[in-house]
Amino acid sequence: MTAVLRVEGVDKRFHGADGGTHALHEIGFEVEEGEFFTLIGPSGCGKTTLLRSLAGLETPDAGLISIGDLSVFDSSRRLNMRPEKRPTGMVFQSYAIWPHMNVFENVAFPLRCRPGRFSQSDRKRVSEILEIVGLGGYERRNATDLSGGQQQRLALGRALVGEPRLLLLDEPLSNLDALLRVTMRAELKRLQREVGITTVYVTHDQSEALSLSDRIAVFKSGQLLQVGSPEEVYNRPAQPFVGEFLGGANAFDGSLVPSPSSIPTGVGTARSSGGSRVVGTLMGDALTPGDDVRIVVRPDAMQLSTGNSSGAPQFESDTIYGLAATINQCMFNGSFSEVMVDTADGFRLNVIVPGTPRLTLGDSVTLTGSAEQTYIYRTTGAVA
Amino acid sequence: MTRVAPMRARLGQRSKIFGLPIMVILLALIVPLLVRIVILAFSNSTGTAATLDNFVRIWNNGVGLQILGNTLLYTLGATFVAILVALVIAIIVERTDAPGRIAVYAMLALGFGVPSVIHGIGWTLIGGRVGILWNIFPWLQDVGPNLFYSWFGLCIVTGLRFAPIAFFLVAPALRAMDPSLEEAARVAGAGRFRMLTRITLGLSRPSLLAAVFLVGLLVVQHFDLPALIGTQSGFIVLSTEVYSLVQRNFPDYNGAAAYSIVLAIVAVIALVAYFRATAQAKRFGVISGKGYRSGRVRLEGWRIPSAILVIVLAFCTVVPVLVLLWRSFVTGNDFPCFTTCTYGFSNFSDIGSTAGLITSGVNSIVLGLLAGLIVVLLTVLLSWVTVRESNRITRLLDQLGSIPLVLSGILLSLAFLQTYAKSFLYNSVFLILIAYVVFYIPFGVRFTYSAVVGVRGELEEAASVAGARPTTVFRRIVFPLVLPSLLTAFVFIFLASMEQLSLVVFISGAGNPVVGPEIFRLWQTSSISVVAAFSVGVVLAGFIIVGAGWLISRLVTRHILR
Numbered sequence: 001m002t003a004v005l006r007v008e009g010v011d012k013r014f015h016g017a018d019g020g021t022h023a024l025h026e027i028g029f030e031v032e033e034g035e036f037f038t039l040i041g042p043s044g045c046g047k048t049t050l051l052r053s054l055a056g057l058e059t060p061d062a063g064l065i066s067i068g069d070l071s072v073f074d075s076s077r078r079l080n081m082r083p084e085k086r087p088t089g090m091v092f093q094s095y096a097i098w099p100h101m102n103v104f105e106n107v108a109f110p111l112r113c114r115p116g117r118f119s120q121s122d123r124k125r126v127s128e129i130l131e132i133v134g135l136g137g138y139e140r141r142n143a144t145d146l147s148g149g150q151q152q153r154l155a156l157g158r159a160l161v162g163e164p165r166l167l168l169l170d171e172p173l174s175n176l177d178a179l180l181r182v183t184m185r186a187e188l189k190r191l192q193r194e195v196g197i198t199t200v201y202v203t204h205d206q207s208e209a210l211s212l213s214d215r216i217a218v219f220k221s222g223q224l225l226q227v228g229s230p231e232e233v234y235n236r237p238a239q240p241f242v243g244e245f246l247g248g249a250n251a252f253d254g255s256l257v258p259s260p261s262s263i264p265t266g267v268g269t270a271r272s273s274g275g276s277r278v279v280g281t282l283m284g285d286a287l288t289p290g291d292d293v294r295i296v297v298r299p300d301a302m303q304l305s306t307g308n309s310s311g312a313p314q315f316e317s318d319t320i321y322g323l324a325a326t327i328n329q330c331m332f333n334g335s336f337s338e339v340m341v342d343t344a345d346g347f348r349l350n351v352i353v354p355g356t357p358r359l360t361l362g363d364s365v366t367l368t369g370s371a372e373q374t375y376i377y378r379t380t381g382a383v384a
Numbered sequence: 385m386t387r388v389a390p391m392r393a394r395l396g397q398r399s400k401i402f403g404l405p406i407m408v409i410l411l412a413l414i415v416p417l418l419v420r421i422v423i424l425a426f427s428n429s430t431g432t433a434a435t436l437d438n439f440v441r442i443w444n445n446g447v448g449l450q451i452l453g454n455t456l457l458y459t460l461g462a463t464f465v466a467i468l469v470a471l472v473i474a475i476i477v478e479r480t481d482a483p484g485r486i487a488v489y490a491m492l493a494l495g496f497g498v499p500s501v502i503h504g505i506g507w508t509l510i511g512g513r514v515g516i517l518w519n520i521f522p523w524l525q526d527v528g529p530n531l532f533y534s535w536f537g538l539c540i541v542t543g544l545r546f547a548p549i550a551f552f553l554v555a556p557a558l559r560a561m562d563p564s565l566e567e568a569a570r571v572a573g574a575g576r577f578r579m580l581t582r583i584t585l586g587l588s589r590p591s592l593l594a595a596v597f598l599v600g601l602l603v604v605q606h607f608d609l610p611a612l613i614g615t616q617s618g619f620i621v622l623s624t625e626v627y628s629l630v631q632r633n634f635p636d637y638n639g640a641a642a643y644s645i646v647l648a649i650v651a652v653i654a655l656v657a658y659f660r661a662t663a664q665a666k667r668f669g670v671i672s673g674k675g676y677r678s679g680r681v682r683l684e685g686w687r688i689p690s691a692i693l694v695i696v697l698a699f700c701t702v703v704p705v706l707v708l709l710w711r712s713f714v715t716g717n718d719f720p721c722f723t724t725c726t727y728g729f730s731n732f733s734d735i736g737s738t739a740g741l742i743t744s745g746v747n748s749i750v751l752g753l754l755a756g757l758i759v760v761l762l763t764v765l766l767s768w769v770t771v772r773e774s775n776r777i778t779r780l781l782d783q784l785g786s787i788p789l790v791l792s793g794i795l796l797s798l799a800f801l802q803t804y805a806k807s808f809l810y811n812s813v814f815l816i817l818i819a820y821v822v823f824y825i826p827f828g829v830r831f832t833y834s835a836v837v838g839v840r841g842e843l844e845e846a847a848s849v850a851g852a853r854p855t856t857v858f859r860r861i862v863f864p865l866v867l868p869s870l871l872t873a874f875v876f877i878f879l880a881s882m883e884q885l886s887l888v889v890f891i892s893g894a895g896n897p898v899v900g901p902e903i904f905r906l907w908q909t910s911s912i913s914v915v916a917a918f919s920v921g922v923v924l925a926g927f928i929i930v931g932a933g934w935l936i937s938r939l940v941t942r943h944i945l946r
């Protein structure tokens with residue numbers, strides 16, 4: 001495997017009257033041939049800025065970017081290749097379909113920008129791409145007379161027609177309605193696999209990221225927090241924020257306490273700031289008793305049980321813990337319910353319960369969690 | 385990872401390819417003129433020493449202050465009339481169900497497109513010494529003409545000339561107004577009249593203010609009507625004083641330059657006020673942009689009286705043109721003549737035998753088309769660079785593009801005369817073309833800037849990523865998308881250049897005649913018959929070309945852009 005995209009130390013500040021924004025903090029990662037690589041993070045975290053820097057639409061202050069064997073940006077050599085010279089294709093959030101050109105001309109444009117005449121084979125290539133994205137037969141159609149989904153395919157076809165080394169997608173599904181988004185997501189994955197193109201995809205939708213990607217890079221405030229496969233970032237979030245953002249995880253503060261010697265390695269015992277006992281996987285080395293920690297647990301990683309009027313945990317062990325809580329709110333959501341509870345030690349947590357539990361507000365319940373799916377981080381090391 | 389040297393921001397491609405050359409062109413066009421005028425104003429008549437004497441003279445001799453006062457009075461009066469007429473028409477036409485909208489629009493378009501000098505001559509036939517009005521109302525024979533040539537008459541005539549312009553500035557905001565805001569006032573218990581004055585007018589205040597200051601800016605610099613009407617009674621304003629200082633047997637160029645600088649300073653004040661008002665207009669969020677059509681106020685019993693009022697007002701803005709049309713067919717010098725007229729085409733055939741007229745017509749049309757083309761191309765590139773990139777060059781371009789707004793036509797004419805008098809350009813049509821270009825750059829910028837802002841940046845970025853060079857991005861993406869606006873700008877500049885009198889009054893002569901000065905000179909020296917016929921010909925030619933332009937733009941937008 002060779003890296004198609006290499007990003008090293010890319011740093012960017014926007015200057016403004018309000019002191020400006022540090023949009024990218026020395027970002028570095030590599031994307032392999034044929035990989036579907038997703039940048040995810042909350043709004044304003046710098047995803048678009050990074051993607052535009054890859055395309056050459058934004059100039060970083062420092063760093064190095066290479067695509068294939070081609071160095072496209074290198075601040076130490078004052079090299080900044082112009083967008084039109086870079087081997088990239090891009091789909092914009094608004095699609096940026098040119099309204100004064102028909103479907104064929106929109107897709108043909110990248111080929112027309114190349115030296116030499118627009119040839120018969122170029123014409124064939126355009127038809128081929130339109131066929132691939134499912135717009136065969138729409139050549140003469142006015143580009144603005146297409147539906148949202150069709151415009152999206154058109155934008156994709158236009159980005160692919162020049163056979164770029166790297167395909168850049170900036171929230172391409174966000175303009176579609178919910179149903180179409182799911183269809184187009186599958187379609188996008190099929191196309192990417194079929195064409196085999198290396199793709200960098202920007203989204204802030206976690207289910208899109210998890211279902212589409214080979215690897216995911218999680219961003220926050222211009223910093224790259226974790227890069228890994230969907231399973232890795234979902235199951236072993238490197239920082240509390242990753243868990244909170246990707247799994248909608250609950251997080252609360254506490255401190256590490258000494259564990260019994262029988263406890264497995266890598267597992268620790270903590271006391272929440274409200275005084276409850278929690279066990280979880282220690283994320284990061286050299287965590288010692290007395291450290292302030294942040295405890296993260298996803299809503300689907302806890303069991304909720306009723307019928308214990310005392311409110312005390314039913315069973316506990318070295319790797320299992322229980323929390324007493326009362327029901328605050330219960331939202332039925334089809335195949336599952338989202339339950340909001342207030343724990344006895346004063347935290348509000350979300351729990352996902354399969355089916356339709358019979359719960360009333362104020363019911364006393366017990367939450368049971370396991371060390372395997374509960375993560376303990378040192379507070380100081382985390383990005384606020 | 386090693387820390388690398390930070391990337392310093394470089395000039396964008398657009399600034400390099402287009403911004404720099406345009407900057408050089410504008411500097412070369414504007415700076416010599418400014419330098420020349422300033423040197424003139426601050427030096428003695430032989431040009432051997434620097435002095436403040438020219439300004440001190442204005443201040444000391446009493447006449448100068450009187451002229452300044454006249455200019456302010458004239459600007460206030462004429463602007464007031466223009467805005468009042470425009471507002472009454474706009475509110476009734478755009479916010480109520482009064483009939484006759486199309487007729488009103490047609491008349492205002494005609495009034496808008498006809499050169500001021502033609503308006504002025506038409507008005508002298510109506511209200512001048514032997515004007516039609518005094519023929520109809522003989523008992524006013526004594527006071528009428530004097531009133532007409534005074535400040536009062538001049539303000540009425542100028543106001544009616546600028547009313548169509550004011551109308552086209554305020555009507556869009558009124559049309560776009562959300563009727564629910566008015567309906568809310570009705571529900572709250574306001575009567576129709578109260579609603580129109582308090583709510584409708586109140587809501588359109590920002591665009592109204594912008595119109596006030598823009599019309600004020602145009603009036604304060606205006607030359608044609610004060611020259612045709614005001615000077616007859618000794619009502620002198622800054623622009624006509626500059627003219628008379630230059631036209632003397634022993635021209636006082638230094639004094640003229642000083643006066644024109646005073647005029648520019650007054651204009652700067654109006655311009656600053658205008659920019660403030662437009663900035664406020666952008667912030668005024670209540671006027672929604674959607675094209676609501678419903679919700680016009682039902683006037684019921686007032687429908688017909690209102691319609692009559694607007695039609696009469698609109699008619700007043702074109703009546704001088706109609707009188708000239710009438711006059712052009714009257715043979716002989718007996719006018720006004722109601723029953724004794726003899727009609728014929730002899731005036732039109734006289735056009736051909738009057739030296740320079742045909743040439744001036746051809747010159748005006750060709751130069752107007754060329755100026756429109758050059759200004760539109762220059763300013764669309766300028767706007768594109770300044771909208772998309774922000775650096776020292778674009779900031780300078782922004783300023784260069786606005787400077788000519790405060791340089792009145794008469795100032796520029798003097799500056800061109802003094803700067804190029806000894807060059808090969810003097811007496812040639814090219815000098816006039818350059819003058820047109822300089823003068824209309826700000827107008828071109830206004831049109832093209834908003835057009836370019838309307839093109840979403842991503843459309844261009846998509847082309848860059850697709851492999852298009854900046855020149856290709858402009859040619860294939862930006863240009864086709866703004867083309868309709870460019871055609872509008874082109875037509876506007878063409879029509880406006882036909883109107884020019886003051887801008888070319890010192891630099892157009894036998895070698896390079898254009899219609900404005902020709903009509904002016906002919907009117908001063910010879911028979912009104914030919915003037916009338918020629919004016920009618922000019923208006924007709926103008927509208928034929930605009931009509932053709934409109935057709936072409938329809939074809940272009942329908943076929944090429946699809």
Ligand SMILES: Nc1ncnc2c1ncn2[C@@H]1O[C@H](COP(=O)(O)OP(=O)(O)OP(=O)(O)O)[C@@H](O)[C@H]1O
Nearest residue numbers: 014016021023042043044045046047048049050204
């Ligand atoms: N041209 C600019 N000038 C100044 N600040 C900017 C500019 N572009 C982006 N920023 C700032 O940089 C930060 C990152 O912006 P960016 O558009 O990359 O966020 P994003 O992750 O794409 O967000 P979203 O999910 O909302 O699209 C934001 O704080 C934004 O305000």
Ligand SMILES: [Mg+2]
Nearest residue numbers: 047048049170
């Ligand atoms: Mg974004």
